Amino acid sequence: MIAAFSGWNDAADAASTAVRTLIDAWNAEPLCDIDPEEFTDFATIRPSVRLEDGVTRSIVWPKVSMWHASTPGSDVILVLGPEPSLKWRLFTEQVVGVAARFDASMVLTLGALLADVSHRSDVQVMGTANDDHTIERFDLQRSRYEGPTGIISVVHDACTHSSLPSASLWAAVPAIASQIPSPKAANALISRACEIIGTPSPLHVLHNQVVAYDHKVEEMIEDDEDLREYVERLETMGDDPFGLDNPNQLEFDFSDDDTDDDAEENIDTLVDEVEQFLRDQDSN
Secondary structure, three states: OEEEEEOOOEHHHHHHHHHHHHHHHOOOEEEEEEOHHHOOOOOOOOOEEEEEOOOEEEEEOOOEEEEEEEOOOOEEEEEEEEOOOOOHHHHHHHHHHHHHHOOOOOEEEEEEEEEOOOOOOOOOEEEEEOOHHHHHHHOOEOOOOOOOOOHHHHHHHHHHHOOOOEEEEEEEEEHHHOOOOOHHHHHHHHHHHHHHHOOOOOHHHHHHHHHHHHHHHHHHHHOOHHHHHHHHHHHHHOOOOOOOOOOOOOOOOOOOOOOOOOHHHHHHHHHHHHHHHHHHHHHO
16 A cells, blocks of 8 residues: 655655556556545635536545555555544544555555755655564664654554554655645655565656756746855755754754854745745745
């Protein structure tokens, strides 16, 4: 089972784009839907109105759906939809129940987070798991994160209690491009997920979108000196988006710049300027 949930766990739509791409590329067939009524705050995640034949109006409800696909490596259940707002434990029981019903050998979740990384670098993907066998088999790590969490962590907790192997893949998305959907990060997630389940990855499907993405981000920073300096600084510092070298330090350390005694204040100012730039882009 490969699952992604839009919302809090899905920076730049990378995880949801990855699963949606697999659904299309593998010609997956609908399997079932999870009734959204108990799990969704419709004032937050609103349904949509659709016109059929330009006349008949119908409501499209935001729901988590599942598909089945047969690949050269294995049969796969694909799960996609918005992160639920309510009754997370009951929701995860249904997800894990479907995995158990079809004797899934593993639950693999996809996520994406914003990080201080350059869009010009290869997308970094970190994989985590809770049991030693899965960690060793797929060269993953044991997550040491503590703090607020999303539905993905709750799903993995349910898998642990059900003795169902599970793993989580996270892609690092450039913070300066947070409002631009990232097919580049989606491709990185697809590549690692397919490597784990042992099937060829359909990376060619997103090739043109990846090229367009790189071009769009380059255009965004081209006429902004602060953004250019920020990206250049990222490239000289090297990427450690998941704090692997120092788990307690998740930001770049600019203290080696002896000419700037107010580095921390300058970093905050630069981040504010980047965020204001992105807001200005939206208003245009």
